[in-house]
Every structure is written in C-alpha cells, then in structure tokens.
Amino acid sequence: MFIKQADIFWGIDHDLVKKIFEQSVKESHDKGDILFNEGDPAKAFYILTKGWVNITTGGNSQVVHVVSHPGEAFGWSSLVDRDYYSASAICLKPTLLIRIDKKHMADSIKNDPVNGLMLYKHLAHSIGNRLINSYQRTASETPGKFSESFGTGQIFLSTEEDM
Numbered sequence: 001m002f003i004k005q006a007d008i009f010w011g012i013d014h015d016l017v018k019k020i021f022e023q024s025v026k027e028s029h030d031k032g033d034i035l036f037n038e039g040d041p042a043k044a045f046y047i048l049t050k051g052w053v054n055i056t057t058g059g060n061s062q063v064v065h066v067v068s069h070p071g072e073a074f075g076w077s078s079l080v081d082r083d084y085y086s087a088s089a090i091c092l093k094p095t096l097l098i099r100i101d102k103k104h105m106a107d108s109i110k111n112d113p114v115n116g117l118m119l120y121k122h123l124a125h126s127i128g129n130r131l132i133n134s135y136q137r138t139a140s141e142t143p144g145k146f147s148e149s150f151g152t153g154q155i156f157l158s159t160e161e162d163m
C-alpha cells in the first residue's frame with residue numbers, strides 16, 4: 001500500500017506525501033499489542049495497512065471505533081496539538097501499520113500550508129464521521145432523559161414528550 005491511498009492524503013501534493021512517508025516507520029504488531037493507552041503522550045499518528053485495531057475509552061474500555069480498513073488513520077490527538085491520547089488502541093489480530101512522528105508531521109505541514117489545510121480538512125471529515133457514528137451508537141444503546149453539553153457545562157433536561 002502506498003501512503004497516498006490513505007483517506008487523509010487524498011488530493012494532497014505528491015511531494016508532501018513523499019516527505020511524510022520518508023520519515024515514517026512501518027511497524028508489525030501481534031494480536032493484543034497495545035499501541036497507546038488513553039492518557040499516554042500523543043507522540044505519533046498511525047495509518048493501518050493490514051489488521052484490526054480497537055479504539056477504546058473509559059475505565060471499562062468501551063469500544064468507540066474499530067480501525068479495520070487499509071488506509072484508515074488513527075491517533076489523531078497527535079495532529080491537533082493534544083498532549084495526550086484521548087483513547088487507547090489495541091491490536092485485535094496481527095497488524096501492520098505506518099507510524100508517523102508528531103513533530104515530523106507538524107513540520108511537514110507547516111512548510112506546505114495549502115496542502116496542510118487540505119490534510120486537516122480530511123482529518124476533520126474522518127473525526128466527524130466517527131463522532132456521528134458514536135452519536136448513533138449511543139442513541140440506540142442508552143436513550144436517556146438528559147444530555148450534557150460539554151462545551152458550556154450546561155445540562156439540558158428533556159420531557160417525556162421529547163422521548
């Protein structure tokens with residue numbers, strides 16, 4: 001697989017993709033290998049080439065996403081200046097991936113802002129899709145009487161008629 005096949009790199013200038021790929025590392029992991037834990041320093045971004053990776057969060061390791069398609073990216077915390085990963089990643093079976101260092105990726109994008117903007121738009125699209133899937137899964141599993149607005153700290157109560 002070429003790194004350009006990853007969704008996040010679609011339409012990105014070949015020179016930028018090549019520069020990023022030249023500094024990336026191909027890794028092989030066994031079933032059960034932990035790539036990172038929630039709260040670990042966010043040092044790298046990953047592209048799956050083969051295998052399955054569970055993305056989990058919370059003390060009970062609730063699965064929030066399964067990375068299973070070649071070219072799928074994860075570890076996005078490292079690309080948005082988060083100091084720590086917001087979830088954990090564990091290999092569900094033997095897995096091959098490409099690891100891209102946080103600093104190298106940031107430097108490459110900084111030197112090509114036009115393509116960097118396109119890359120971040122692709123990243124936002126990917127994160128948005130995961131968020132929508134999470135909303136749908138949460139709504140079908142636990143219909144509740146209230147939902148918290150994490151942006152303001154306000155709690156909105158719903159009536160029986162709203163449910």
